[in-house]
Amino acid sequence: MKLKTWILTCLLVLLFAQSSKAGEVLSVDIFGPGQSKVNILVLPARGPGGPGSSALAKSFSENVQSDISYLPFLRLAYMNEILGGDPSKGLKADDIDFKPLQLGRIDLVMTVGGQGQEIEARVYETYTRKLLLGKSYSQVDESGVPLVADRFAAQLMRVLTGKSGFFDSTLAFSKRVNGGKELFTGSALGRGITQITNDGGFNVSPSWSKDGRYVAYTNISDKGHRLGIWDRGKRISRLRKFGGNVAISPTFTPDGSIAISLSINGHPDIYLLDADMNPGKPLAPSWAISVSPSFDLSGRKMVFCSGRLGGPQIFLLNRDSGVVDRITYEGNYNTRPSLSPDGRFVVFARLTGDGHRIFLRDLVANQERQISFGPGNDEDPSFDPDGYFVSFASSRNGGTKIFVTTRYGDPAKQIPTGAGDAMAPAWGVAPALN
């Protein structure tokens, strides 16, 4: 009797909640304070007319779930959280009993169907029974399934958050090859890993141009440091030598120029190169080391690492006023900053007693928090184009690999990059190479 009353009460509450929400569509504010998790249940893949699903649809479903596991604002729910098990008889809203899903606090439910080379997938909001996203894909083959799954996950993220930079970006990174390092690209989920340079020596510090057409990097060999520029359209790279001894941390500004640390005046300072690749006046010059420039989307704010006050610390240059502010005060060794596109947050590597860790500084609230937790060393942090995800290199599992977390410090997930140490991930807006 008590149980019945309880269930009835719950149903009444839910019905009330449903009617009050009827006009709204679920959206997730990934940048809001106190990030909330949305529960999503992926129902077992089935055939369009009955339970028999194609292997492709099953594989698609598994891939989408793997993709969802990278999104910290979504929690994959299990079927055993639902009273009575699978509440669906088909793929569409009419075939789904939403009540047990609502009772199980499932916010979103996804159905996947497939027959032959056809795949269809839908995501419903359980409280409004509204279709949030529905896609069908035809002529999909086995190798295409992960890419189709990534597209679907990207669209789901965009519907929920308005952003999908994580899925739409291509990562460039440096990887050990034959005793040196070469550059590779791949999706943020590690798909389509491709070696893009073959220069010999050590290729480090890749940086994408904002239009995704070029990657700038440093080549180190017995010929010294050279600036490398890889042309995505021509698939070739050119190396250029500068006066002085170094060409460190080349970075594209939003308007397509390159900022790079050169020692043409006797010590490494950051210079902006003109269209003919000639360095102009140094930005925020000093007598000490200055490296690792990173710009916001306006290009007017630049964070960088400098030893001008002793050990390496992070500084911010306002290019309009020329004012340089020190922004890290804790720790003796703060390096490799990355500025969020909106210019509000800086992520950087701090040497702690346990090794390097990634920290985030909010330049508006003037607060700092640790967002990576080792073990080993966490280095080379880099914001994604949305300023939400942060990729970095970590030695937590032995060799150095690339991981991704968010600016909220969500549990880091490894991005698969194949055998060999991988480091210095950089996000670019270019779609993956085909």
Add this chain to the structure above:
Amino acid sequence: MNAKRLFGSILLMCMLVALGAGCAKKTTDSMPASATKVEISDKDTDWQSKPAPVTRSLSEDEMRAAQREQAQRDLGNMIFFAFDSFELTPESRDVLSAKADAMKKYSLFNIVIEGHCDERGTSEYNLALGERRAKASQQFLNQLGIPDSRMTIVSYGKERPLDPGKSEAAFSKNRRDEFKLQN
């Protein structure tokens, strides 16, 4: 008395001869003949009978290679640094002073100074720090009369550790300047 001493001496000699003969016999018995021969021939004779290395005149290339090898040996000593530092220690200054003398001696060769760091620093800052380390050596050698034109700098940062270990002992080996002859 004399006869007694004589007899004693003869007896002693006999005993020594017997002992010597016994030993000799034992040696020849227990070792293969060839082994004994090798041992004997290894002593002085072979050294003396070897042709002297200077009997054949070396070609110019060979002489240069030999000189280069010797120069690399004389110039190759590394110097080491403290963490996040490019300051030369007194030991490093001694090594560099000797290097300056050697560079004056081998005036035909130019050198590459490689600056290296340990893995504790981060990649980009270490590339700059490695340059500072190499530059410190270059400036010191320059003060001792070696023109900058004879020295090239390459900073490898932490890309080429000497010791891949994770201990302070390994790290301290990796924070170094290496000196190589230019090709």
